[in-house]
Amino acid sequence: MIELRSDTFTLPTEEMLEAIPLAALGDDVYGEDPTVKRLERLAAEMLGKEAAIFMPSGTMANLASLMAHCPRGSKVLVGNETDIYIYEAGGAAVCGGIMYEPIPTQADGRLLIEDLEKAFPDDPSDPQFSLPALITIENPHNRMGGKVLPLSYLAEVQAFAESKGLPVHMDGARIFNAAIALEVPVSEVAQYADSIQFCLSKGLSAPVGSMVVGTAEFVEKVYRLRKMLGGGMRQAGLLAAAGIISLEKMVDRLADDHANARRLAAGLTQIEGIEVDMDVQTNIVFFRVSAAGFTWQRFVEECQQAGLNIAELGHGRIRAVTHSGVTQADIDAAIQIVKGVLAKAEVLSV
Incomplete structure (x- = not known):
């Protein structure tokens, strides 16, 4: 069978399978798994961020990120064709009390600045309105055909967000694909977002896992939320060992x-x-x-x-x-x- 439904069907490489039983282990909920810590340092370094945290899935990674950024009752601005809005079971609303504000998605995956602007009330002091707390973008954009957002556009979104005093979260499940397409280091793509989620288990071929990267303070919030959501995995170094090989060996291919x-x-x-x-x-x-x-x-x-x-x-x-x-x-x-x-x-x- 030729499998083209998704890159989530990738199988771990022989090198990954050999590394898994040899991984040094500890209890990651206590922050003591050395292999997980090594993976987290590597991910943070590659994306040019202060810290990273290993998550069981991209869905949990995005959910914990949104909950870390957004107070209950606030809004997250999210594209109406994004995975966060369509494929993640409304988790931010259910678990975080966060309102989704769907923004029209352009054919190339962009959310127009003028459309983002419309999500802000004319009078933010009016208590009737839920206030935006976060802007999310998806890069590359899955439902728009794997389109890569230009660096110039990412800079535009970042400047707009800063003008509104809001952070930007990038659902970068395939962010390394974006970097390869743009022919730039992945850190150049990541610099325009305050936090990023990316998957190890898609094109990078690890069996399980995603990463969240951002500031050390932000990652500490995600760490607590991961525990709340049931994502503490104890001797997770068994999985992290494969993730290390993903980042060291599977990017260029x-x-x-x-x-x-x-x-x-x-x-x-x-x-x-x-x-x-x-x-x-x-x-x-x-x-x-x-x-x-x-x-x-x-x-x-x-x-x-x-x-x-x-x-x-x-x-x-x-x-x-x-x-x-x-x-x-x-x-x-x-x-x-x-x-x-x-x-x-x-x-x-x-």
């Missing part, structure tokens, strides 16, 4: 995933009945099936039966995500499977 994504898009665009978003910037390809008689459900099912796993991700679009478990040969085979599925349907309809 993300460029291969980007190349494979572009190869997939180029192949799909040659197939009649497929409409492809050719602006492929990272490891995500979006396309639609326009062939007569096909719903996205039928197409996905028939591709699966032929050996290709893909999935719909909003508005009837199909998403394919390249990763370390997918080779160039797999990409070429996937293109042939799509051709075969459409050709078979055409023959049957005749």
Whole structure:
């Protein structure tokens, strides 16, 4: 089976599996796991922040970050197409008493400054209004096709946030993909946000875990919230050992995933009945099936039966995500499977 549903399907490398049983361990809830502490120092250093904390998942990492930034009853400004708003079960509202203010998302993943401005009441002293406490951005932007936010735009958002006295949180689940696409160190992307969440378990191929980075004071708040949310994992060095290899060995190879994504898009665009978003910037390809008689459900099912796993991700679009478990040969085979599925349907309809 060629697995293109998500880069969360990556499997740990042999080096990770060898490192796990050799990890030095302690109780991380007490702050005494040396392997976790090493991972946290490495993550903070790479992103140019004071501190970092190892989290069980990206969802918990974002939730704890929002709760650390936002008082109960305040608002978080969040794109209406972002993962935080759509795929994280309303956690900030349920657990943090935080109101989501959805902001229109542009095709390239940006939230326009004028749209952010509209979320602020004309009279902030009016007690009727919930006040904004945080601006969130997603980079790269998943549902917008893995689009990377330009550094100039990140600087613009940062300046706007500073003018309002608000912090910026970046959901950077694939922030290393953004850095590779921009050809800059990841710290250059991270400098425009007060806090960042990024995943070890997507393209970086670790089995479990995400990181939150920011100031030491902020990370201390997240540490307490992690405990509250049930994220203390005791001898977590077993998992952190794989995360260290993710950061030391798996970053540069993300460029291969980007190349494979572009190869997939180029192949799909040659197939009649497929409409492809050719602006492929990272490891995500979006396309639609326009062939007569096909719903996205039928197409996905028939591709699966032929050996290709893909999935719909909003508005009837199909998403394919390249990763370390997918080779160039797999990409070429996937293109042939799509051709075969459409050709078979055409023959049957005749």
